[in-house]
Amino acid sequence: MASFIQLLVSGLATGAIYALIAVGFTLLWQTSQTINFAQGEFVMLPAFFILAAMNLGAPFWLAALIGIAVSIFILGLIFKIVIVDPMLRHGVLPLVISTIALSLFLKEVAKDFYSSQAQPFPALVPSTDIHVFGAVVSTQSLAVLAVAIAAVVALHLLLNKTRLGRCMQATAQNPTLARILGIPVRRMVLYTFLINGALVAIASILISPIYLAKFTNGETLGMAAFLAAIIGGFNQVRGAILGGIILGILDNLSAAYISSQYRGAFPLLILVGVILLRPQGLLGRIEERTV
Amino acid sequence: MNRVGIIGIAIAAVSAAALPFFLKPFGIYLISMWVVLTIAAIGLNLTLGYAGQVSLAQGAFVGIGAYSVALLTQAGWPYPAAFICAGLLCFGIGWILGYPALRVQHHYLAFVTLAFTTLVFLVLRNEEWLTHGIYGINGIVRPTLFGWSTNGARAYYFFSLGTLTVLAAGTWWMLRSPWGRAFIALRENPIRALSLGLDTRRYTLMAFAIGSMLGGLSGALYAPLVQFIEPNSFTLGLSFNLLLMVIVGGSGKFFGPFLGALIAVLLPEWMRITEGYYLIIYAALIMVMMAFCPYGVLGMLERALKAVGVRRDPPAPALQAEGTGL
Numbered sequence: 356m357a358s359f360i361q362l363l364v365s366g367l368a369t370g371a372i373y374a375l376i377a378v379g380f381t382l383l384w385q386t387s388q389t390i391n392f393a394q395g396e397f398v399m400l401p402a403f404f405i406l407a408a409m410n411l412g413a414p415f416w417l418a419a420l421i422g423i424a425v426s427i428f429i430l431g432l433i434f435k436i437v438i439v440d441p442m443l444r445h446g447v448l449p450l451v452i453s454t455i456a457l458s459l460f461l462k463e464v465a466k467d468f469y470s471s472q473a474q475p476f477p478a479l480v481p482s483t484d485i486h487v488f489g490a491v492v493s494t495q496s497l498a499v500l501a502v503a504i505a506a507v508v509a510l511h512l513l514l515n516k517t518r519l520g521r522c523m524q525a526t527a528q529n530p531t532l533a534r535i536l537g538i539p540v541r542r543m544v545l546y547t548f549l550i551n552g553a554l555v556a557i558a559s560i561l562i563s564p565i566y567l568a569k570f571t572n573g574e575t576l577g578m579a580a581f582l583a584a585i586i587g588g589f590n591q592v593r594g595a596i597l598g599g600i601i602l603g604i605l606d607n608l609s610a611a612y613i614s615s616q617y618r619g620a621f622p623l624l625i626l627v628g629v630i631l632l633r634p635q636g637l638l639g640r641i642e643e644r645t646v
Numbered sequence: 647m648n649r650v651g652i653i654g655i656a657i658a659a660v661s662a663a664a665l666p667f668f669l670k671p672f673g674i675y676l677i678s679m680w681v682v683l684t685i686a687a688i689g690l691n692l693t694l695g696y697a698g699q700v701s702l703a704q705g706a707f708v709g710i711g712a713y714s715v716a717l718l719t720q721a722g723w724p725y726p727a728a729f730i731c732a733g734l735l736c737f738g739i740g741w742i743l744g745y746p747a748l749r750v751q752h753h754y755l756a757f758v759t760l761a762f763t764t765l766v767f768l769v770l771r772n773e774e775w776l777t778h779g780i781y782g783i784n785g786i787v788r789p790t791l792f793g794w795s796t797n798g799a800r801a802y803y804f805f806s807l808g809t810l811t812v813l814a815a816g817t818w819w820m821l822r823s824p825w826g827r828a829f830i831a832l833r834e835n836p837i838r839a840l841s842l843g844l845d846t847r848r849y850t851l852m853a854f855a856i857g858s859m860l861g862g863l864s865g866a867l868y869a870p871l872v873q874f875i876e877p878n879s880f881t882l883g884l885s886f887n888l889l890l891m892v893i894v895g896g897s898g899k900f901f902g903p904f905l906g907a908l909i910a911v912l913l914p915e916w917m918r919i920t921e922g923y924y925l926i927i928y929a930a931l932i933m934v935m936m937a938f939c940p941y942g943v944l945g946m947l948e949r950a951l952k953a954v955g956v957r958r959d960p961p962a963p964a965l966q967a968e969g970t971g972l
Binding site for chain 2: 390438441442445447448449450451452453455456457459460463464467574578581582585616617619620623626627630631634
């Protein structure tokens with residue numbers, strides 16, 4: 356039981372990070388039909404921004420802020436203007452190909468211009484263990500969980516409680532109608548890209564102390580984001596959160612109790628099951644197919 | 647088919663036959679690799695370009711084909727039997743993989759096939775009793791057919807080229823038959839195709855099965871070419887690469903995969919001078935191309951030809967509607 360609680364907490368922590376990445380992923384899909392195959396690399400990269408800032412002498416908290424800002428600028432604004440905007444008129448598939456190429460591009464850039472070696476990354480809090488009901492829980496897991504929950508709650512409040520957030524939701528649900536109602540649709544779409552830039556930077560800060568900053572990190576993280584988004588529901592923010600948490604817990608529990616060799620397979624089996632039985636995802640709405 | 651196209655194909659055929667006599671062994675290895683990957687890309691072009699089903703599983707089928715041939719020939723089977731068996735196995739698995747495609751489309755299908763590729767990789771890596779896991783399979787022998795040993799680099803190239811010619815001709819014939827037209831109908835407007843009485847279920851499965859079979863046969867040639875296979879060769883990266891080949895060459899065009907595979911095999915070699923930055927340049931080129939010309943290199947050539955006003959034989963209306971071009 357003690358080890359179960361331990362696995363559950365660390366699973367929740369990883370799951371919360373997956374959820375952050377998946378939320379950004381679904382936001383882009385909802386507002387601009389962008390399937391970002393480079394989302395994993397988007398999480399890998401901000402860690403290097405932060406390390407670069409620290410190499411220039413900035414303390415960690417300042418470097419983290421710089422990292423988030425740079426990430427919002429490059430992975431949000433520049434990504435939208437340079438990659439997504441010219442592609443939208445061509446439809447979904449060319450954009451998918453382009454983001455696949457982008458993921459390769461970012462990976463190679465990080466490798467060639469920073470380092471191919473895994474880089475140690477400072478943790479948010481000093482690592483000590485707390486004993487709860489006989490289980491050993493690390494403060495790191497708890498800190499990760501706290502930051503991730505804070506980010507998700509902030510996003511939820513922004514989307515549901517502010518005028519801006521409701522405009523963004525309207526844009527996602529029906530762009531034409533939103534435009535008629537006087538909502539600046541293009542600016543709303545841009546905001547989701549900026550939010551995604553911030554979310555991946557936060558996820559990067561949370562995950563890099565655990566995985567170390569390495570140029571290949573994006574592969575598993577990107578996969579986790581897709582899986583979480585599809586399992587939870589592609590067109591719902593809460594779906595992505597649920598999907599991420601299910602995935603994180605499942606990953607830890609299946610590795611411990613069933614087979615560590617096939618730990619990568621269980622999420623995939625769930626994915627196939629969800630797609631075949633409930634293609635819109637656990638919490639998703641059914642999207643009408645156009646003729 | 648216009649005059650420019652026929653001349654182009656003739657030049658390509660002659661150079662494909664003559665090239666190995668001018669190349670060093672590594673050059674012959676590269677063009678052999680081009681031949682092998684072209685077969686897989688033709689298969690994916692059938693699934694993606696003609697039938698419009700996005701698949702990220704082609705790399706896995708190359709892997710299944712390669713492992714089948716390696717294991718069967720080491721168990722004493724003659725190569726031709728192993729080759730056919732690899733094709734049939736992939737046909738069957740491809741047929742089953744087609745079932746999700748009946749329920750979901752586009753990006754969902756991309757993720758189902760992506761999951762399949764990862765599962766195949768895990769099985770290849772973990773089932774050591776069968777696949778030797780990460781150690782891979784060594785010493786795969788090249789076949790001797792009717793007393794003709796294909797052990798030499800040049801001989802194996804011609805053997806692969808012959809196989810490619812037969813498979814490509816078969817695909818060409820199939821695309822001209824009612825079947826091929828049904829595939830295109832599936833891509834252009836599945837609901838209309840259904841209302842015209844096409845069994846879209848069967849054709850969707852067929853598109854997957856035949857495309858996967860070509861992937862498997864490509865793998866069956868791949869294993870004896872490199873003579874050492876390991877799970878890492880057949881990850882998602884290979885599937886992505888094959889997808890890029892089809893798109894870069896020109897998806898839905900018969901000669902697109904030939905060109906796409908050529909670019910994907912040769913470009914890294916030409917870019918050796920850029921020392922390790924070639925993947926960055928390759929990725930950047932693809933992004934630029936997708937932004938300005940998502941129809942691939944062939945689409946670009948076609949437009950250029952039209953712009954300079956090369957006289958074309960008036961194509962039959964049906965061919966024009968297919969958008970196969972060249």
